[in-house]
Amino acid sequence: MEIKEILREIEGFAPLTLAMSWDNVGLLVGDASQEVSKAVTCLDVDDNAVNKAIEVGAELIVSHHPLIFRAINRITNPLLLKLIEHGIAVISLHTNLDVAPKSVNQVLADSLGLTVIEHLSHETGNTWHRFSLTVPVDDLEQVRQAIFSSGAGLIGLYDNCSQSHRITGTYRALEGSNPYIKGEGTMSVDEYELEFMVDESRLGATIEAIKNTHPYETPAFYHYPVSNANPAYGLGLVCENDSGLSLSQLQKLCRDKLHNPAPRLYLLGKDAAFIPQRIAICGGSGGSLISVANRKADLFISGDFSYHQIFDSGLPLIDAxxxxTEYPVVHYLAEKLQEMGLEADILEMDKHKGYIM
Ligand SMILES: [Zn+2]
Ligand SMILES: [Zn+2]
Known part of the structure; x- marks a missing residue:
């Protein structure tokens, strides 16, 4: 399988345009036309990850944290040189995987056995667009199907979403034009106005689909970004505490299920026996989401809380x-690659530099 085909498959579950603007995701090292049969997945591309790829004969490493984050102006990093020397490509899926429908956080919820209710925040790097197009009455279905096939019309867990209403369009064909319905002077035509939502990542494909199926020489359409986000994506999750576990039991759950030997529980005025009803979770660094978590949940499980974030928190926290909190996604990435027909190995948890840190 060529790397570019793998990238196309990735667009299906973690579109790269969902990544935050400051992020660096996608193919970071390698040639998109390279053939791959074996891959290694890991959280960080460290020495052990590269050595493992060499050892098992993998042509690709898929990581969550980007190997290259800031702009570089020379290639002297021994890890990069080693990758290039051995012809090993690197794909990183970072914040696009954090906010995707099946996200780092969904995998974390599954690991903890928690039932998800909603996203914690709808923040993504994606822009959502309202799109309006006019279509002659007889061509509505054909154009609408092409638009849906391009990935437009997705709202939360529903696809094929659109609205259409009958309108009367007018036009006058100028010299050099080739109108669908020919006539003199200002013409009237029975049309539909077709409206739908489309993600920025699908916008180009949608316009292409319109150009390929619309009967007009110059289809009339416009689109504009909206300020709300597609509920299909978001950062962090709010879960139900179905099993009625107390704060101290949840701390133990993080230890057992996430294999962190010492998750830290910050009670912030609550008793260790307190049973939260709703639990907010966010893999990685969740400190900036504490105030959002405070509005939607009674406990927040994440990582990297700073002294002042903890100090100012209005709800108990577990720093797991x-x-x-992110390692479970390494297994998920391996499963996705196996679904594509590739052989995929994981870099074991205790082989990561992040484990022993
Ligand atoms: Zn992450
Ligand atoms: Zn992270």
Whole structure:
């Protein structure tokens, strides 16, 4: 399988345009036309990850944290040189995987056995667009199907979403034009106005689909970004505490299920026997989401809380570790690659530099 085909498959579950603007995701090292049969997945591309790829004969490493984050102006990093020397490509899926429908956080919820209710925040790097197009009456279905096939019309867990209403369009064909319905002077035509939502990542494909199926020489359409986000995506999750576990039991759950030997519980005025009804979770660094979590939940499980973030928190916190809250996604990435027909190995948890840190 060529790397570019793998990237196309990735667009299906973690579109790269969902990543935050400051992020660096996708193919970071390698040639998109390279053939791959074996891959290694890991959280960080460290020495052990590269050595493992060499050892098992993998042509690709898929990581969560980007190997290259800031702009570089020379290639002297021994890890990069080693990758290039051995012809090993690197794909990183970072914040696009954090906010995707099946996200780092969904995998974390599954690991903890928690039932998800909603997203914690709808923040993504994606822009959502309202799109309006006019279509002659007889061509509505054909154009609408092409638009849906391009990925437009997705709202939360529903696809094929659109609205259409009958309108009367007018036009006058100028010299050099080739109108669908020919006539003199200002013409009237029975049309539909077709409206739908489309993600920025699908906008180009949608316009292409319109150009390929619309009967007009110059289809009339416009689109504009909206200020709300597609509920299909978001950062962090709010879960139900179905099993009625107390704060101290939840701390133990993080230890057992995430294999963090010492998750830290900050009670912030609550008793360790307190049973939260709703639990907010966010893999990685969740400190900036504490105030949102406070509005939607009674406990927040994440990593990397700073002294002042903890100090100002209005709800109890469990710092289960940046590494440990995100590591479960390494298994998920391997499963996705196996579904594509590739052989995929994981870099074991205790082989990561982040585990022993
Ligand atoms: Zn992450
Ligand atoms: Zn992270």
């Amino acid at each position: 570790g940046h590494f440990f």
